[in-house]
Amino acid sequence: MITWSSLSVLAGVGQTVLAAQDAFQSLCQNFPSKIHLQDVTVNFAQYIAAGTNLSIPDYPPSCGSPYQAVSADVCRVAMAVATSNSSQITLEAWFPRDYDGRFLSTGNGGIQYYDIAYTSGMGFAAVGANNGHNGTSGKPFFHHPEVVEDFAYRSLHTGVVVGKELTKLFYEQGFNKSYYLGCSTGGRQGFKEVQQFPEDFDGVLAGAPAFSFIGLLAWSANFYTITGNANSSTFLTVAQWTAVHNEILRQCDGLDGAKDGILEDPDLCQPIIETLICQPGSNHTTCLTGQQAETVRQILSPLYGENGQLLYPRMQPGTEEADASIMYAGTPFPYSTDWFRYVVYNDTTWDPATFSVKDAAAAMAQNPFNIQTWDGDLSRFRASGGKVLTYHGLADQLISSENSKRYYGHVARTMNMGPSQLDEFYRLFTISGMGHCGGGSGAYLIGNTQTNEAGTDPEDNVLTALVRWVEEGVAPETVRGTSATSPKYHRRHCRYPRRNVYVGPGPYTNENAWRCV
Numbered sequence: 001m002i003t004w005s006s007l008s009v010l011a012g013v014g015q016t017v018l019a020a021q022d023a024f025q026s027l028c029q030n031f032p033s034k035i036h037l038q039d040v041t042v043n044f045a046q047y048i049a050a051g052t053n054l055s056i057p058d059y060p061p062s063c064g065s066p067y068q069a070v071s072a073d074v075c076r077v078a079m080a081v082a083t084s085n086s087s088q089i090t091l092e093a094w095f096p097r098d099y100d101g102r103f104l105s106t107g108n109g110g111i112q113y114y115d116i117a118y119t120s121g122m123g124f125a126a127v128g129a130n131n132g133h134n135g136t137s138g139k140p141f142f143h144h145p146e147v148v149e150d151f152a153y154r155s156l157h158t159g160v161v162v163g164k165e166l167t168k169l170f171y172e173q174g175f176n177k178s179y180y181l182g183c184s185t186g187g188r189q190g191f192k193e194v195q196q197f198p199e200d201f202d203g204v205l206a207g208a209p210a211f212s213f214i215g216l217l218a219w220s221a222n223f224y225t226i227t228g229n230a231n232s233s234t235f236l237t238v239a240q241w242t243a244v245h246n247e248i249l250r251q252c253d254g255l256d257g258a259k260d261g262i263l264e265d266p267d268l269c270q271p272i273i274e275t276l277i278c279q280p281g282s283n284h285t286t287c288l289t290g291q292q293a294e295t296v297r298q299i300l301s302p303l304y305g306e307n308g309q310l311l312y313p314r315m316q317p318g319t320e321e322a323d324a325s326i327m328y329a330g331t332p333f334p335y336s337t338d339w340f341r342y343v344v345y346n347d348t349t350w351d352p353a354t355f356s357v358k359d360a361a362a363a364m365a366q367n368p369f370n371i372q373t374w375d376g377d378l379s380r381f382r383a384s385g386g387k388v389l390t391y392h393g394l395a396d397q398l399i400s401s402e403n404s405k406r407y408y409g410h411v412a413r414t415m416n417m418g419p420s421q422l423d424e425f426y427r428l429f430t431i432s433g434m435g436h437c438g439g440g441s442g443a444y445l446i447g448n449t450q451t452n453e454a455g456t457d458p459e460d461n462v463l464t465a466l467v468r469w470v471e472e473g474v475a476p477e478t479v480r481g482t483s484a485t486s487p488k489y490h491r492r493h494c495r496y497p498r499r500n501v502y503v504g505p506g507p508y509t510n511e512n513a514w515r516c517v
């Protein structure tokens with residue numbers, strides 16, 4: 001029987017490694033000659049020893065570092081897979097020597113080497129693809145619907161289909177269970193699979209999902225039209241946003257019972273920002289004009305479309321300091337601009353300053369390949385026995401956590417199920433003090449990535465918690481996070497719709513002083 005605990009047994013193979021090494025290495029070297037799959041062209045297979053700092057010279061600079069630390073012996077297989085006559089994905093599969101019989105696909109933009117290294121290091125046969133284009137620009141979409149289709153769902157699904165075939169080819173024993181791990185666009189891709197290819201995975205770990213994708217792009221485009229550029233009378237400086245943040249904390253930090261600088265439930269926070277309007281004696285570096293207070297009001301309000309329907313919820317309060325240099329920086333959001341230029345209008349000169357909800361309506365009417373990813377009926381996934389564990393940072397500065405709660409309600413209403421029924425296959429955890437997929441000021445180390453790992457025990461690690469849920473039927477009640485700052489402390493994050501409150505006794509860093517209510 002496979003147990004989650006075998007995941008943590010990465011040591012202890014010492015003696016056998018050397019003897020087994022040659023066989024594994026030659027298996028790896030000879031593997032390309034065994035691959036005869038339609039549309040698949042193998043570029044190379046490469047044995048990588050644990051401890052290698054792998055250089056990836058052709059990694060697009062916009063996707064991140066061209067180096068990856070590798071913690072386990074793996075066979076790395078790199079290939080191209082045609083998805084149509086005019087499109088292809090670049091796919092990698094990493095097969096660990098110390099294999100646990102589990103297949104896993106990573107997601108998000110670019111090939112996520114750090115997720116592939118993380119999960120293959122935990123014993124998964126792991127794959128990752130490039131979504132059908134290289135780099136973060138939207139230009140490859142221009143007059144190329146096949147590339148949009150790859151991005152919407154096909155790259156990921158193709159990688160799963162091919163990856164599973166290769167796993168069965170590489171390991172005689174094949175695999176028993178299949179998993180998914182991804183955040184952001186990777187979170188959207190995870191839900192796309194749950195909605196459209198419910199048989200692909202037994203367990204899906206989907207973080208901070210970029211679903212309601214068109215609504216998200218419209219909302220992201222809208223900040224620039226609210227703030228204007230840095231010379232506009234509607235624009236706030238970094239110092240003013242810091243003042244807004246401090247005022248929000250003053251009004252809302254205590255709502256969870258603890259004044260610790262961390263909002264446990266930003267939903268409850270309805271700040272009155274007009275308190276900051278300049279009056280005689282105010283500090284003019286930090287006080288606001290009425291127009292600037294209106295900017296803040298609009299930013300902390302949902303975005304509604306032309307005929308009044310909700311396009312996207314508000315930015316949750318609490319992210320002002322981070323967003324002062326991102327969403328509120330007085331510059332257009334590049335991914336939104338690219339989508340309108342290269343997909344919606346086929347107009348490379350489209351001006352993001354002109355964005356209005358009319359543009360959102362045009363984009364929504366297209367919704368190519370249902371990239372919106374908002375289907376509320378997960379009954380096929382449920383029927384196939386799948387489990388989806390999703391999490392969202394409550395200080396996410398790029399994708400509002402309120403949207404994950406909105407989707408939860410959407411699924412509940414569509415499937416006519418309350419939380420106790422949804423709990424059987426779909427659990428949402430809200431992670432206080434966590435930014436977009438990581439970072440932040442709270443106890444956000446939950447094992448969703450290698451950098452956010454603070455142990456492989458399922459209490460502390462969302463991936464092993466998912467494995468235990470799928471394979472042993474033990475569902476996670478809470479997700480225990482560890483702080484990144486020292487002295488380290490823990491906090492158990494709640495499963496929606498519960499929220500965390502401090503009940504004492506002791507310091508806020510005492511994990512037993514909190515209750516999910």
Ligand SMILES: *[C@@H]1O[C@H](CO)[C@@H](O)[C@H](O)[C@H]1NC(C)=O
Nearest residue numbers: 052053054055067068069070
């Ligand atoms: C890998 O090598 C690069 C280039 O020398 C270096 O910048 C990076 O820090 C190294 N990474 C690790 C984990 O050693």
Ligand SMILES: *[C@@H]1O[C@H](CO)[C@@H](O)[C@H](O)[C@H]1NC(C)=O
Nearest residue numbers: 039081082083084085086087
């Ligand atoms: C390429 O086009 C041919 C002819 O239309 C078709 O038979 C084939 O399936 C296409 N290949 C792919 C990968 O779509």
Ligand SMILES: *[C@@H]1O[C@H](CO)[C@@H](O)[C@H](O)[C@H]1NC(C)=O
Nearest residue numbers: 001002100101173174175176
């Ligand atoms: C799959 O599970 C069976 C039964 O528990 C086990 O015998 C087998 O080794 C597993 N296969 C793999 C690939 O781990």
Ligand SMILES: *[C@@H]1O[C@H](CO)[C@@H](O)[C@H](O)[C@H]1NC(C)=O
Nearest residue numbers: 058059088090130132133134
């Ligand atoms: C992406 O980059 C790889 C090299 O890393 C290249 O082989 C592939 O053709 C590129 N894909 C596209 C769609 O340009």
Ligand SMILES: *[C@@H]1O[C@H](CO)[C@@H](O)[C@H](O)[C@H]1NC(C)=O
Nearest residue numbers: 142143144145343344345346
């Ligand atoms: C944009 O170009 C694509 C591909 O050429 C086409 O399918 C689509 O209809 C065009 N959209 C508009 C708004 O012209």
Ligand SMILES: *[C@@H]1O[C@H](CO)[C@@H](O)[C@H](O)[C@H]1NC(C)=O
Nearest residue numbers: 228229230231232329330331
């Ligand atoms: C603001 O105005 C100054 C002076 O007119 C100009 O140089 C600068 O480019 C403007 N900044 C923006 C963001 O428009």
Ligand SMILES: *[C@@H]1O[C@H](CO)[C@@H](O)[C@H](O)[C@H]1NC(C)=O
Nearest residue numbers: 239242243282283284285286
């Ligand atoms: C005004 O606020 C700024 C930013 O917080 C601070 O640096 C400055 O000292 C304040 N000025 C006065 C007169 O208090």
